[in-house]
Amino acid sequence: MTVKIGVIGCGAIGLEHIKRITNTLSGGKIVAVNDINENNAKKIIADLHLDAKFYADGHELIRSADVDAVLVTCWGPAHKEFVLEAVKQKKYVFCEKPLATTADDCLEIVEEEMKQKKHLVQVGFMRRFDEGYVALKKTIDEGQIGAPLILHAAHRNPAVDEKYTTDMAINDTMIHEIDVLHWLLDDEYISAQVIYPRKTGNASSHLADPQIVLVETKKGIRIDVEIFVNCKYGYDIKCEVVGEDGIAYLPEPATVQTRQKAALNRPILMDWKQRFIKAYDYEIQAFINNINKGQKLNGPTSWDGYAAALTADVCVQAQQNPGKILPIKMKDRPDFYK
Amino acid sequence: MTVKIGVIGCGAIGLEHIKRITNTLSGGKIVAVNDINENNAKKIIADLHLDAKFYADGHELIRSADVDAVLVTCWGPAHKEFVLEAVKQKKYVFCEKPLATTADDCLEIVEEEMKQKKHLVQVGFMRRFDEGYVALKKTIDEGQIGAPLILHAAHRNPAVDEKYTTDMAINDTMIHEIDVLHWLLDDEYISAQVIYPRKTGNASSHLADPQIVLVETKKGIRIDVEIFVNCKYGYDIKCEVVGEDGIAYLPEPATVQTRQKAALNRPILMDWKQRFIKAYDYEIQAFINNINKGQKLNGPTSWDGYAAALTADVCVQAQQNPGKILPIKMKDRPDFYK
Amino acid sequence: MTVKIGVIGCGAIGLEHIKRITNTLSGGKIVAVNDINENNAKKIIADLHLDAKFYADGHELIRSADVDAVLVTCWGPAHKEFVLEAVKQKKYVFCEKPLATTADDCLEIVEEEMKQKKHLVQVGFMRRFDEGYVALKKTIDEGQIGAPLILHAAHRNPAVDEKYTTDMAINDTMIHEIDVLHWLLDDEYISAQVIYPRKTGNASSHLADPQIVLVETKKGIRIDVEIFVNCKYGYDIKCEVVGEDGIAYLPEPATVQTRQKAALNRPILMDWKQRFIKAYDYEIQAFINNINKGQKLNGPTSWDGYAAALTADVCVQAQQNPGKILPIKMKDRPDFYK
């Protein structure tokens, strides 16, 4: 069987997903495309020789009988309406992060999904499909390091542009740690604190960079995340889990080691797009395969979308109250999402 | 477009390729299947719900108008007849290694292919599609280490069974180094010598293990390959290229590092099948994509199949004359294969 | 010239220092020995064939014309009186950490030393003489990573006994980080906060383990120190300095890497005594050499002893007020110690 897919939003990531479904992955086909920028969407259909129809209205696309599943890849503020529509139509929907721009909007989707009594939503937090994180989770779950107690993480970018603001360190950068770490630890967040180290001379004047976010979980695990978006040296993701019996590290990408010019060295990526490039393939392939086999989706759920949104909100407040420990008051997780 | 593929030989690797084309890769479809074991072939069609026809005769399968391209994955001695037939029918053919069991038989295929004036054959030396080797080749080709002078390689297996004989160290094990190293160095082999180190107590009585094969190239590069098929500790592939300005190493698989029990450690694979698992996907995907786009095949050619067969023959003779340096008298590479 | 040394306190570390001065180092000689345990001190003189006199009174030993320099290696509460005496006598004194048990007592020594207008005191914080820290400091001071912004540290012990209490995590364990890190960063501490992660099941019931101490410096650098004294896997010291242009790591001890039993691994020490074993040699050799050459002592000063004591005090208060950021109100550093 082939899953017939409609795409809403053909910008940067939308186009990437269209290409991977068409050229790389198996079992899915782009049959419908929508974007408020009609010309661009049509150009993509033509350029990639897609056997797909353009829809001027995203809601119409969702309701079309031709469409089995929807990809919501338009800009964030429009996610909620399309995801909600898809759920109401009982159609599978893959929504790029964020699920919605507020925790309350996320909850609305959660409730609609529970009403439909079916897991229909997958959120685009692709790190859960990264082989490194998967292997790290396996190491933890096998009990190799005992119960996790502390997690040291870092999210480093070589540079960001002028438009990048302090809150984006949470909403655009750390958001990926927010999602992946509670999944990794099988836990939930209960408080957050932000502290500001000495500022790098390489950041724009309005930006606090680096930052350290300290998060506590229900089980008492303490997470520290260094966010450093003008670190210059490379795009680098660190995750070190300290357990009762040992420590486990997120693998670094396998690169060619050399001995050159008085040094043993291994390249570090400069471009974040390369770091999790395969995880994008795997998340979409999993989405397609699970639909095809009638299995439950195994990626981030709409509940995870809500948890991420709420946690990010508190972290942003914590940014505004440096040194203060703020509670993260999450609703009880419904059985439906356990 | 979808490449319609016929498979001859549904044993271990044949089945793997059928599965990946059907479930993982894009742009290809299994439409025809042949095996001398009819029941097994039919069972595979049924189990995997293939929309494919069984052919009792491999030659008929090749000639069928339904079939665009052929996968020859039956046992080695039967490769030649099917590849030759496919070439004569001007059909693309992916042949598992070896291309044929003798260098002369390989040459026959080479000549037929040149007669057809079209590159139709890809041999299943998958390491050329391994990301590690590709990155290593890029490092060399970019000139980071200057002109290569020496290459130290090792091919280690935890254990082999009683049926594994001394010559298989060349024909089944080192054959992958034989293919991939001359591609990596963009060079050709001119001599070989075998030396036998102290034998491990873990090998069966009839088997010389480990062995060291010393190979010289046209450019004067010296290659030493340690073959150790009862090394116990893991499946491990080493490739270190010493150049005028530096050294480059084949990356090791990215695994989870831990600190546990008084050691910093990283797992090493025990199962060879896992080591190049993605390279199989990539070689077949490249085969399909190149056909689909009307591009020249970019994998190992029938000439490479001949070069591997001839080199392996000399290495086996060198095994029988330990310490002797034997010449590898390869024919001149025709322009067609440059 | 040979520096004639008197030792006060011949317990574990006192004996070690006597041995290294006698058997390993150059330029010094043990000529006088004191301990409240007379038998033990005399036994050491006899066993090691020392050409040394026993003194029943430490103060008399200090004042003896035979003694050029004093080693104070008795238990902590007695350090102050002997150091003070030595300074008053204008004799060089090497005092094991702590300089004194309170910050005020340390200040008394500082003042006496300033009165003497001569640098006479070296405190036994040996890490400053560890080749790893020295190399790390050089890397930072050369500007390789730009201005330091964040420092991530960890101090891990496989296990501690029942007598180890929560405050000892500061006073006996982290005290070494307290000294070495401000030297490394050429900076001073201004605040501290303690947070308690989930407790390991391997710690005794009365002990909080692990702990995280967050320290801020005058320049704004943020330091986080994980103290984990029942980590099981090994004695392990981590120091990662994040700068504007890059990151530098404290080297790990050079140990034999192996490939064994499906893993690439390197041993980690279990015994803390081995970790900085050479640094003890180097600190005492430097003490002797500087005296011999009439050079200024280059180890931790009495001011550093004061800074460590004060910082440790605030950290212990911070332990009692988890989550609270407490100020470290250090006196202004006198020019004498700049």
Add this chain to the structure above:
Amino acid sequence: MTVKIGVIGCGAIGLEHIKRITNTLSGGKIVAVNDINENNAKKIIADLHLDAKFYADGHELIRSADVDAVLVTCWGPAHKEFVLEAVKQKKYVFCEKPLATTADDCLEIVEEEMKQKKHLVQVGFMRRFDEGYVALKKTIDEGQIGAPLILHAAHRNPAVDEKYTTDMAINDTMIHEIDVLHWLLDDEYISAQVIYPRKTGNASSHLADPQIVLVETKKGIRIDVEIFVNCKYGYDIKCEVVGEDGIAYLPEPATVQTRQKAALNRPILMDWKQRFIKAYDYEIQAFINNINKGQKLNGPTSWDGYAAALTADVCVQAQQNPGKILPIKMKDRPDFYK
């Protein structure tokens, strides 16, 4: 007790040894100095404020009642006469490598030493005292990797000057591997073969560089040593021992790892003098300590000096007969040296 030491030859290494005995090590004192360059020797006495007498004649120095032990650090051709004299006088002698310039001369010393029935000679192959090699030997001797089967080594230098000739690759460079590897493996050499890889463009026209020397041991272990003295990137020593159950590697020096400029990197030394700098301390300290304690010397013996000389001779012949396997016909090791 203090060992009173006389030094014959105050060139580069002689001066180094004088300095370390005087300033760094314990238990020895320079009391006598000789060099054909009288001015230089006297200048050293003066500059270092040595309490030592100048001898115009090395033999007289050896015979002087003031001298307990002799260091022979003059140029190679003069080693034999002084070592022989010392042995005849039953004085301990530390001789820089080589023991003598021919295997026969070495044997003469061996015989004289046996006649004296006392182990008096230590040869200056310092690598046996390097902590890395010692740890590697321990790993092997503990049986962690099972019986050794193969050893891959490399000796790389950034560059050599015009005066460096092809045979020096054996006599000055690989000589250290020749000594240390048979000690490491507790074995003896029985044959050697040299092969010449493609030559680097960075070597002078008369020099073959790199070279590969293949050596076989009595137990059947196969050793390959890559000698590459214009490798440009650094001074780098590699030793990888392949055993029945695993592999062990010589540790690399512990250096500061950084993340900088798109790379994870660790410095490699450029200056060979730094690589084994501590091993020089340890070999001389061991020499002094063993004399002081009346223990048998535990460094390379005169027999080892003979074994190195003979092996080097055969390797040089093998250089002249590339590809030929030449036998190394060593005399039977006398019980005295077992």
